[in-house]
Amino acid sequence: MTPKETLLREVLDRIADKWTLLVIEELQLDTPTRFSVLQRKVGGVSQKMLTKTLRQLERDGLVTRTVHAEVPPRVEYRLTRLGNSLGEAVCGLWVWVEKHLNTVARARQGFDGRA
Amino acid sequence: MTPKETLLREVLDRIADKWTLLVIEELQLDTPTRFSVLQRKVGGVSQKMLTKTLRQLERDGLVTRTVHAEVPPRVEYRLTRLGNSLGEAVCGLWVWVEKHLNTVARARQGFDGRA
Numbered sequence: 001m002t003p004k005e006t007l008l009r010e011v012l013d014r015i016a017d018k019w020t021l022l023v024i025e026e027l028q029l030d031t032p033t034r035f036s037v038l039q040r041k042v043g044g045v046s047q048k049m050l051t052k053t054l055r056q057l058e059r060d061g062l063v064t065r066t067v068h069a070e071v072p073p074r075v076e077y078r079l080t081r082l083g084n085s086l087g088e089a090v091c092g093l094w095v096w097v098e099k100h101l102n103t104v105a106r107a108r109q110g111f112d113g114r115a
Numbered sequence: 116m117t118p119k120e121t122l123l124r125e126v127l128d129r130i131a132d133k134w135t136l137l138v139i140e141e142l143q144l145d146t147p148t149r150f151s152v153l154q155r156k157v158g159g160v161s162q163k164m165l166t167k168t169l170r171q172l173e174r175d176g177l178v179t180r181t182v183h184a185e186v187p188p189r190v191e192y193r194l195t196r197l198g199n200s201l202g203e204a205v206c207g208l209w210v211w212v213e214k215h216l217n218t219v220a221r222a223r224q225g226f227d228g229r230a
Contacts, residue, residue: 009133011212011219016136018128044124061222082218089211096204097126103197104126107176
C-alpha cells in the first residue's frame, strides 16, 4: 500500500465506527452539547467509549471541545466545519439504512431459515 | 429504544465496519469475484475475517455467493441490487475521505503536538 492508501484506510477505519457515526449524527444539529447530554442521546454508549470517541474526533479535527470556566466546569462539544462536511457525507448512509431496513431484516430471516 | 431503532443500530453497526465497506467497494465493479482475488484486493484482511464479512453481507442480502460445480469448486461473490445501492450511498463517504485526507492528517499532527 502507498502511504496515501495507508492513511485512507486509517481514516476510513476511524470513521467507519458505529459510535463515531452516531456522535456525528447527534452533533449535526450544531448546538454545543455537553458530555452527559450526548451520552443520553447516543443510547448504549459507555462513558469510557464516548470519551475515547470524542477524543479521536477532536484529534481528527472533526469536533471542538470547549471548557467553560464555571464551577463545576462546563465542557461542550461541537462539530467543526470539517466535521459538518463529514456529517453530510454520512447522511447518505443513514438514508440508505432507514430506507432498506426492512429488506435487510427479511434477508436475514431468509438466510437464517435456510441455514 | 424502539424495535426500529434497535434494528437501525444493528444494521448500522454491521455496515459501519472497515472490512464491510472495503469489500463492497471492491465488488462494486460488478464482476463476480473469487474469494482469493477479493482477499488480494482488500489488502490486509485475514481469511477468517473475510469469510466472516462475506457471510454477514450474504445474510443481509447484500452479496450473493455462487458455487460453480467444477473441480475444485469455484466460488464467486457478487453484489446484489441492494448491495449496489449501499455501495452508492457509501461512495459519498469515500469521496469525503479522499478529499479531506490531508486536512485530517494535519489536524492529527497539531493535536499530537499539543498533547
